Amino acid sequence: MFRQEITLFLSFFKIGCFTFGGGYAMIPIIQKEVIDKRRWVEREEFIDLLALAQSAPGPMAVNVSIMVGYKILRTRGAVAAFLGTVLPSFLILLGVAVFFSHISEDPTVNRIFKGMRPAVVALILQPVFSFARGLRGWEYGVFVAIAGAIWAGASPLWFIAGGIVVGLGYTYWRVKRGLGK
Structure with a gap:
């Protein structure tokens, strides 16, 4: 009965688990999942959803996931995609807050985060150049x-x-x- 909702949830949960760097860093991964792999939306429609998501209040990646979920399964799909997108971050932040309050003082952790910055910039720039090619x-x-x-x-x-x-x-x-x- 809830097979499609579970598929939506798991797809966006995976995206939420393996994306670091915020909403813009999630866009290429969402694009690959919903356009290339699942074929839930067409590329042109995805660009329209991105524009709409940017104009709506709240995090863009969450807005995109809600819109894709709504397109697929209406309200149930929007809720499943929303939960799949935000749950990984929520659980990770909860774990960090509860178990690792001293993490900000660790020089190794600080070096790891500084090392991730160029990858995050590349993830943000990738969809910009991808969309610019179609102009x-x-x-x-x-x-x-x-x-x-x-x-x-x-x-x-x-x-x-x-x-x-x-x-x-x-x-x-x-x-x-x-x-x-």
């Missing part, structure tokens, strides 16, 4: 320019505001010319 020529140029400006210290809010202005202007222009919305 057309001019879109790729705009993407690189905006990414470079943000990296150099420009506030992303200016790009969001600019995108809103350009989108409204373009929509107004299309409506005025009778091309629809």
Whole structure:
């Protein structure tokens, strides 16, 4: 009866267990599981889910898991995917808090965490470059320019505001010319 819910739960539990570095680091693993392995969603739909998950409050990886679960099995799927995603982190943090309160003082542990930083950065950048490959020529140029400006210290809010202005202007222009919305 609950076979699909268990499959969803275990898939996202596995993702939650083997991902270190937060929500953005989980995205390539979620992508591989739900698009490539399970074929629960198409690549284009996954990109839409990512955009929606980023606009919703809360951790992005959790939001993506909820949306994928909801797409598959509605409310039961959303709950199963949510629990599968958050339970590993919760249990790990609970174990660390209960049994290893002195962990922050251990120099070996500090060196291990510092050594993981480059891997986490690579996990975050992988989906960015993966999605950028699908862009057309001019879109790729705009993407690189905006990414470079943000990296150099420009506030992303200016790009969001600019995108809103350009989108409204373009929509107004299309409506005025009778091309629809």
